[in-house]
Amino acid sequence: MAHTHDDHHHERPRDLTRNQDLVLSxxxxxxxPLSAYDILDRLREDGLRAPLQVYRALDKLIEQGLAHRxxxxxxxxxxxxxxxHRARGSAAFAICSGCGRVDEFAxxxxxxxxxxxxxxxxxxxxxxxxxxxxxxxxxxxxxxxxPLR
Ligand SMILES: [Zn+2]
Ligand SMILES: [Zn+2]
Numbered sequence: 001m002a003h004t005h006d007d008h009h010h011e012r013p014r015d016l017t018r019n020q021d022l023v024l025s026x027x028x029x030x031x032x033p034l035s036a037y038d039i040l041d042r043l044r045e046d047g048l049r050a051p052l053q054v055y056r057a058l059d060k061l062i063e064q065g066l067a068h069r070x071x072x073x074x075x076x077x078x079x080x081x082x083x084x085h086r087a088r089g090s091a092a093f094a095i096c097s098g099c100g101r102v103d104e105f106a107x108x109x110x111x112x113x114x115x116x117x118x119x120x121x122x123x124x125x126x127x128x129x130x131x132x133x134x135x136x137x138x139x140x141x142x143x144x145x146x147p148l149r
């Protein structure tokens with residue numbers, strides 16, 4: 001089941017610091033992944049000055065499963081699926097190279113296979129991030145000469 005960032009609303013956790021709350025709101029409002037510097041730019045008026053303030057807030061949000069780091073982009077998104085994928089410990093992202101939209105989803109079968117591999121090899125799995133790169137359905141539709149199949 002796929003969730004988009006647009007149609008999802010989070011229950012706002014109560015134990016966030018002001019900076020964490022600001023960073024989470026910024027990610028929530030963004031329609032594309034943001035780098036730490038993008039986030040800092042948007043929060044200058046709120047008094048954030050140093051990248052370290054943003055990185056500290058991001059670390060905490062990621063630890064709590066409220067945000068994710070997209071390794072291939074070195075950018076951050078808010079979690080589109082708080083609570084339901086956290087228990088599974090794994091998240092997958094389809095990243096469109098056309099419009100930059102990111103769809104987060106989790107797939108039980110993939111997760112089970114990866115957890116199975118880890119168990120077989122004695123690997124203590126901490127987190128799994130799967131990133132799919134390509135073009136979303138909207139971008140493919142608007143691209144002339146490449147019919148959606
Ligand atoms: Zn998530
Ligand atoms: Zn797209």
